Amino acid sequence: MRKTIIAGNWKMNKTRKEAKELIEGVVAAVKAEKNLPEVVVFPPFTSLDIADAACAGSPVSFGAQNLATEESGAYTGEVSAPMLLDAGCKYVIIGHSERRQYYGETNQTVPLKVKMALKHNLTPIICVGELLDEREEGLTDPVVKRQVGAAVTGLTQEELQKIVFAYEPVWAIGTGKVCESVEAARVVKNVRDTLKQFFDNKDKVEEVPVLYGGSMNAKNADELLAQDEIDGGLIGGASLKVEDFVSIVKSATKRPRLSAV
Numbered sequence: 001m002r003k004t005i006i007a008g009n010w011k012m013n014k015t016r017k018e019a020k021e022l023i024e025g026v027v028a029a030v031k032a033e034k035n036l037p038e039v040v041v042f043p044p045f046t047s048l049d050i051a052d053a054a055c056a057g058s059p060v061s062f063g064a065q066n067l068a069t070e071e072s073g074a075y076t077g078e079v080s081a082p083m084l085l086d087a088g089c090k091y092v093i094i095g096h097s098e099r100r101q102y103y104g105e106t107n108q109t110v111p112l113k114v115k116m117a118l119k120h121n122l123t124p125i126i127c128v129g130e131l132l133d134e135r136e137e138g139l140t141d142p143v144v145k146r147q148v149g150a151a152v153t154g155l156t157q158e159e160l161q162k163i164v165f166a167y168e169p170v171w172a173i174g175t176g177k178v179c180e181s182v183e184a185a186r187v188v189k190n191v192r193d194t195l196k197q198f199f200d201n202k203d204k205v206e207e208v209p210v211l212y213g214g215s216m217n218a219k220n221a222d223e224l225l226a227q228d229e230i231d232g233g234l235i236g237g238a239s240l241k242v243e244d245f246v247s248i249v250k251s252a253t254k255r256p257r258l259s260a261v
Contacts, residue, residue, distance in 0.1 A: 002209045004037035005164060005232035006249045007125060008239025009065060009093060009213075012044060019047035023054040023062075025242035030249055031058055037232055037252040040091050041239070045079055052088035063091025063122070066099060069112040081120035092117050093234075095151065096127045097170040107150035114151055118159050125164045125234065126151045127213065128191065132171035140169075141190055148194040157199050165191050165210045166234040172214030174236060181220075184212050185227035192229075218247035225251050 014022060023041055030039055040061045043051050051062035064087075068078035084092060094113045099105040110126065117124040128147035130140045144167065152160060167187050169179045179187075188210045195205045212224055213234030224230055232252060238244040 002207055002231050004252050004255055005040060005209055005211060006037050006235065006252050007040040007042065007091070007211065007233070008235050008245050009042045010044065010239060011065070011098070011236060013240055014043060014047065016047050016050055019043045020050050020054060022240070022242060023051055023060070026245060027054060027058040027060050029242060029246040030060065033250065033253060035253045037249065039249055042091070042093060048087040048089065061090045063089045063093065065093050065096070067092050067094070067113055067117060069109060069116060071116070081116045081122055084122060085120050089122060091123045091125060094124045094126050095147070097129055097168055097173060107147060110151050111153040114163070115154065118162055123162060123164060125166050125211070127166045127168050127234070129168040129170050135169065135171060140187060144187060144190055145194045148191055149198065152195065152198055157201050157204060160195065160199055160208060161204060163208060165208065166213040167191060167210060168213035168234060174215070176215055178215050178220055181223045181227050184214070184224060185229040188212065188229040216248065218244050221248040221251035222254070225255055
């Protein structure tokens with residue numbers, strides 16, 4: 001059984017006051033729910049302490065949207081894995097398409113960050129996915145395979161079991177476009193099939209959660225999460241409103257293969 005995860009990536013949104021209201025609203029709304037998935041929020045760095053306080057004793061976890069490749073040093077503007085762990089983070093997003101597109105994240109830096117996260121007991125959610133022109137040229141599968149292969153460079157089977165992947169078709173992020181559920185599930189399966197090329201224990205590879213991250217919202221969550229291959233969602237815009245995010249969480253409670261930690 002794979003873990004089901006509903007993760008809210010707030011990106012560069014919410015002041016500290018707004019963050020407190022949003023997290024407390026989510027916590028209050030889900031605490032009485034049964035069969036919950038793993039619920040995770042990813043506020044900006046400035047609100048990690050607020051998330052730590054608001055999530056304490058609740059079924060909601062939190063994480064960071066990025067981390068540095070180094071543990072400390074003269075790296076102005078960076079935030080390290082030890083700092084995130086000290087702030088109470090459980091998860092960290094690595095290789096998000098916006099980090100790749102705007103801030104130079106590459107298939108070379110992603111594995112460095114993955115290793116750093118694992119070294120400090122942070123669970124990485126590794127994002128992979130194709131651009132619009134790559135999809136139109138029929139390159140979805142090779143692009144995703146290349147990104148997955150790079151991300152797990154040098155990892156052991158044991159380390160793989162501590163990782164989460166998210167397939168995020170870049171052309172569907174923030175555009176309102178959604179990859180058809182059957183196609184999304186096919187690419188998610190492709191992620192696991194690629195992992196089987198790097199790790200001998202195929203049964204263990206089947207346990208690696210892979211989320212869908214491309215404009216999942218309250219209207220399409222049921223259909224996407226009904227796909228057995230899709231183990232949850234990395235939610236962007238819909239995570240910024242309590243009612244929308246909680247609606248997706250409730251969609252995940254309907255999954256018969258749910259296994260939360």
